Amino acid sequence: MPSLQELATQLQEKNIALIAHYYTDPLVQDLAKLSQGCVGDSLEMARFGHDHPAQTLMVAGVKFMAETAKILSPDKTVYLLDQDATCSLDIHCPSDAFAAFKAQHPDRVVVVYANTSAAVKAQADWVITSSIALDVVRHLHNQGKKILWAPDKYLGHWIQSQTQADMVIWDGACVVHEEFKAKELAALQAQHPEALTLVHPESPADVIALADIVGSTTQLIKAASTHPATLCIVATDQHILHAMRQAAPHKQFIAAPTAGHSGSCKSCAFCPWMGLNTIEKVQALLQQPSTTAIEVPTPVRTKAFQALKKMLDFAQQNQQRVQTSGDVEKDQPLFEHTGMA
Template sequence: MAATAWLERTDLTPYGGVEPNAEWAAEVRRLAEERDAVLLAHNYQLPEIQDIAHHTGDSLALSRIAAESEASTIVFCGVHFMAETAKILSPEKTVLIPDARAGCSLADSIDADQLRAWKAEHPGAVVVSYVNTTAEVKAETDICCTSSNAVDVVRSIPEDREVLFLPDQFLGAHVRRVTGRDNLHIWAGECHVHAGINGPELAEKAAANPDADLFIHPECGCATSALYLAGEGTVPAERVHILSTGDMVKAARQTKSSTVLVATEIGMIHQLKLAAPEIDFRAVNDRASCRYMKMITPAALLRALREGKDEVHVDPEIAARGRASVQRMIEIGQPGGGE
């Protein structure tokens, strides 16, 4: 599916009509216990969804928590590829996503057929796929990576081997810049939300907040601009941090700045404020909201728990191959933040 396909859909009205009040919270927790379910919420979810979850974090960390949980049911409040990853790592468990229509422009910027064709053009190349990909793409992958360990994964590959890096072009550019590897081929995919956080608005915000730290997700269109600002001395290099969502939470607890400019999806601000309430976290682009993440509404979560919808299925053979690519990544080292 093309990267813009999700943007062109018209059937994406979220489930509504439920207020996230104390009564709702009590019913969600009651139903979760009744269904023997663990509730997982991605960092980009609505604040009320993050607050009701048993665990909040990035997608890979949550999938690993799900695999270790004794619960028989996983309710994954995130987008579809994330629930698929949980199913890949926990094939024996029931995995529910509150709204299966919650897709991802980045994951859908390459499909398995396109990847197979790309591999045919580069026989012998090692395929490195970001975890933000579908199960079918993971099944065609040699090694998965996260935004935290993408550099380490690529460095683990012999230097004389070609590498096909997918699907995010900005994360790929970051890896190429750090490794200096000229035989790294990058797929031209992007997250439409992160790509929309651009260099000029980052420069403007940085100039207006000269003492602020910059937390930049490597999927952002402004990541290169952030490094340019540091290289030019416009922003002190020690204030520029290229971070996964999981690592942003860690950095929030360690920063000495009173203000932090954050370049990622705005749902992340909620977790950062919880981690360090004394710090003023400001979005570089306060319009950077993923409509697919926000489809997991209070009503959708109730629906999932009451009706057992929407269940996520992954073909066992595809799941086994995808699981192998994730396991190879874990064997290289701790994967850190999922995205």
């Protein structure tokens, strides 16, 4: 097996940008950084793939991320490390069923989470990620819009609770985040009362209620590195702990529990599909480029691009507003309880 440096050199020589999610194996994350690629959440991955000059993108993540890269960069070749890497939110929101759901609510603005297929994105008015979802929904609510939301019900209901927006919500969930247990988390907090609890908003409401900070992967990493607490309990995929330890090596991180007393482990928070992304598959793809590059039909891509572009334009406008006003809340976690130390 070649070293990480050797693989990084091969990626650069072949002009391939490796784009990895925080939920992938730490070795894959390290390789992405070493090769001048990207490690990030789905919004960062989408931006990076679009802006990078490389004509070939290698996505270490799941299928909807590779499709998003192709939608934003149709002239580039996009590979997914494993063609079977998908997402429970995507699986449980098929495009035909979603079309029927949408038809029942013709008066609503359709906002779909990035964790959906290209075919579902093509039916949306907006495509958003967790890092910008709250801002977009609040913006639409302030305009008096009624919203149809899909597919993650926990994220949808949490956003609804924060904005009071009129939302009809699809019944979907992430298989990882849905398994976090409030009772076990409360017991862990009692053992570590000084700990800061970081929770992804795809988690159940009773878990979110116990959080000190709720946010996207990038927002949680920033909170872990900037908050004065030196011990953090983290409720999201455990592979994020690698990035947190790199950002704050002097701090301690504990994975939030997903199993009760009868479970064989206290936290089994690993996405099975993200786990399909391995260093060995990077090497194999470098040795023999796949003949099954990601493709998105032009009519689907065109419609999905418009919904994605709304999000990217909105994010850019927000950033410009923050730079102009000096607003310190830029890139802060989506929500923080007051009264924290």
